[in-house]
Amino acid sequence: MKEFFEFLSFADANVRYVTLGSMLLAGSSAVVGCFTLLRKRALVGDAVAHAVLPGVCLAFILSGTKNPFILLIGAFITGWISLVAIDFITSRSRIKEDTAIGLVLSVFFGIGILLLTAIQHSGNAAQSGLDKFLFGKAASLVGEDLIAFSIVAVLLLAATLIFYKELKLLCFDETYAKTIGFPVRGLELLLTTLTVLAVVVGIQAVGVVLMAAMLITPAAAARFWTDRLGVMLVLAALMGAFSGVAGAYVSYTAPAMPTGPWIVLIISMIAILSFALAPGKGWIARIIRRQRNKKLILEENLLKLLYQLGEAKQDFSTNRPLQELLQKRAIPAKEAKYGLGKLKAQGYLEKTKNGWALTHEGITRGRRVVRLHRLWELYLTQYLHLASDHVHEDAETIEHIITPELEQRLLEELNYPALDPHSAQIP
Known part of the structure; x- marks a missing residue:
């Protein structure tokens, strides 16, 4: 000193x-x-x-x-x-x-x-x-x-x-x-x-x-x-x-x-x-941001999956066992359990002895993810003239980062469409 x-x-x-x-x-x-x-x-x-x-x-x-x-x-x-x-x-x-x-x-x-x-x-x-x-x-x-x-x-x-x-x-x-x-x-x-x-x-x-x-x-x-x-x-x-x-x-x-x-x-x-x-911009911040985005994508994919399973009969509150979810989408069981637990803690899912079910908030959020996915597929086919069977993978990525402002602009550009390129209803 x-x-x-x-x-x-x-x-x-x-x-x-x-x-x-x-x-x-x-x-x-x-x-x-x-x-x-x-x-x-x-x-x-x-x-x-x-x-x-x-x-x-x-x-x-x-x-x-x-x-x-x-x-x-x-x-x-x-x-x-x-x-x-x-x-x-x-x-x-x-x-x-x-x-x-x-x-x-x-x-x-x-x-x-x-x-x-x-x-x-x-x-x-x-x-x-x-x-x-x-x-x-x-x-x-x-x-x-x-x-x-x-x-x-x-x-x-x-x-x-x-x-x-x-x-x-x-x-x-x-x-x-x-x-x-x-x-x-x-x-x-x-x-x-x-x-x-x-x-x-x-x-x-x-x-x-x-x-x-x-x-x-x-x-x-x-x-x-x-x-x-x-x-x-x-x-x-x-x-x-x-x-x-x-x-x-x-x-x-x-x-x-x-x-x-x-x-x-x-x-x-x-x-x-x-x-x-x-x-x-630091390394640690980027790692944290990457992990946060990974968790967000997992959660939204699970919500989208549960929403899509309920679309056929318009029954979104039916309990779905974990095994059914894993059969429909290739998600590691450990990650799926973690994501489902996080969604339950956030109030988007309910867990019963028969499986997992969407809450009202979960239905709303799941519907939005599905809507964004199908809007982007339609945009790619109409404006970039891509084949309908070549747009799914791109939409799987973009659906998680579309902001509400961009969502509104897509709706206006596409004139508030009812169907996506695969003739599925856009919710």
Whole structure:
């Protein structure tokens, strides 16, 4: 606890630089990463991260110093050129985007490694520590770095706020944006520039190898918690900032632990928890929803079966033994017993010594399932011109998800029909 409070006090200047720098890097990168993710260009961040290395090396060769502003300018230029190259290759050839990304990534990274090796063998004493751009070294951030990162982070956030509506429209409906006269090409260049800036400011903390994770992982995690872009941006920024602080804390308490990889590891853990626990889209929620739907289908199939058995004599209250139900429909006995028990608890069935019978509520619900099944069969035969013996399986699935609004629309479209394609009465 003592180390924890010492860390939070920020009395040590190095702790302040590393923590604030990591927060700015991770938070601003996450915001831009949201737009990159929604544009389905997640691999672009990886390409840019590898493409900035030759820019860093060239900036150092030309300037002879490790001034962070000069190095960032060099990184930005080659990173931007890499994205332009990807777009050019994709638009002017038959090469797909993923292949173009792989080509640009490998070529630029190879040039960067070549230049870095040449610098290391040049005898220039100032080149010490330049390789941190390859693997990252957030613990070495100083005041000049923090100033540079602060300026870039402010630019990223300001551009996002100013062009929020335009970027949102570009991500979700590019065609409509063109139709109403938006400068789509200009917006794409703006988003390209923001992506390059985000990558450029992040490589010094996590390096070119892990920068793609810093850009995309917070956005992917936030996407699982919301369907609104504004909320997604805030969540991604908070997740990124938290991972930056947590990575700096781990590095503070265990100096042998590098900050950058821990930032990526922590945001990855947050992403895994989001993938599993998010209430709407998470793995657990999907499993629960699948089980709930399975139970719903079982219950409605049983109600439909009991209703159909009573249709011949219009006697829906007759007791039906379990064996008769199992003979009419291939349902495992254990599942059938479970479903019948659930329907009884819900008030749709009554159980007697002679079997199971529909209650008034059960007749109403069973009638609706049968009606939906036959309406959909009729719709498929009349509007899609399918053969009547090819529509049953599809109706077996659709009958469970038709809403009352869609049911009313089907009735109107079919002119309130009396018979289905098999000449059975539609209740």
